[in-house]
Amino acid sequence: MSRILCIGGSIANLITAHHMSSKHEVTLIDVHAEIGMPCSHPGFILELDLLKPYMTEEQMEFLKPHSNEPGWGLRSEWLNKLLALNVAEQGVNIHTRTRITSIEKKDEEFLVSFQGAGPTSKSNLVFDNIIDASTHVPPAPGALQHTFEETLPLLSPDFGVRTEWFGGTTLTTDCIELPEACWRFDRSGGLSEVWMEGTASWAPQHGWIEQISSPLSFNASQRTIDAQITEGKRLFEVVT
Known part of the structure; x- marks a missing residue:
């Protein structure tokens, strides 16, 4: 069982966490007080059935998807919140209001220092792999941004330019x-x-x-929730 860190509660990262949670120890860190708030992604999906593996019927109804020609419109922040709720129930450790202060690569592991979660205000954890979606969620106010070297060999969602x-x-x-x-x-x-x-x-x-x-x-096709789901599944396959 590997220790996986997902930085940022983007839709893609939550999809990755969903797939990884059954076989790995997964932690998700986000600088915001709530996953999905503030909103950062259009609530548009072409194939609504893509959400079914990740949502209950009641949750799908709660999203109130509205038919467009083509596709469906919904509130993406509600989708983020429901995905976060579901992965937490699957055992993913979610830390909100948490800022990473450093990441150090040691052999095949990453030593991550963070502030704002855990039993004390500062903590350290070791991970085998990191997926960084910090630039795919809104920046936090003030000086609450993550601080780590951009040159580190971290996986990231890729939606092109x-x-x-x-x-x-x-x-x-x-x-x-x-x-x-x-x-x-x-x-x-x-x-x-x-x-x-x-x-x-x-x-x-x-x-x-x-x-x-x-x-x-x-790319217009990469601005959809469909693309977020596809990318989340790709990252899961890369790690495993």
């Missing part, structure tokens, strides 16, 4: 006419997500309900 995107949630009735550069999909409750590369070049009549900025893939 990424650029900064603006994402906002608004009323679907405000989205009848959008600039061609906007990517829109609808969710339940009369809401829609609108994403634009770079800064916001359009604003809804009644304003934004929520808005975020997040690095997303240049």
Whole structure:
């Protein structure tokens, strides 16, 4: 049984943790108070059935997936929370509000120092492998970022070239006419997500309900939840 560390509660990392939990000792560390908060990923999935291995029927209903043409829209932060709940029940050790202060490579192992979790404010753990998705979740406020060498031989999710995107949630009735550069999909409750590369070049009549900025893939197919699931499974296969 290997000791695996997943840094960052991204959808891909949670999928990896799900598959690894049955055969390995898995720890997930995130700088935020809650997994999935703040939101960082579009809630769009093409093949809804891809979620079934990771969700109960009740959880699928709770997500309230809304049919689009094509695909489905849902709240990605709810998906993150449910995935985190499920992997925790499978035995994954989740530490939130936790910042990694150093990672040292020693032979075939990694010595990881972190602050904010465990019986004391500072702790050390040893891992056989690390999957770093720290750049795939929103940065923490202030000086709460992880600090470790970028040159370390860590595995990471790969969605190709990424650029900064603006994402906002608004009323679907405000989205009848959008600039061609906007990517829109609808969710339940009369809401829609609108994403634009770079800064916001359009604003809804009644304003934004929520808005975020997040690095997303240049490739449209890699901006989906489908791609997150596929990448999570790939990372599991690489490690095992």
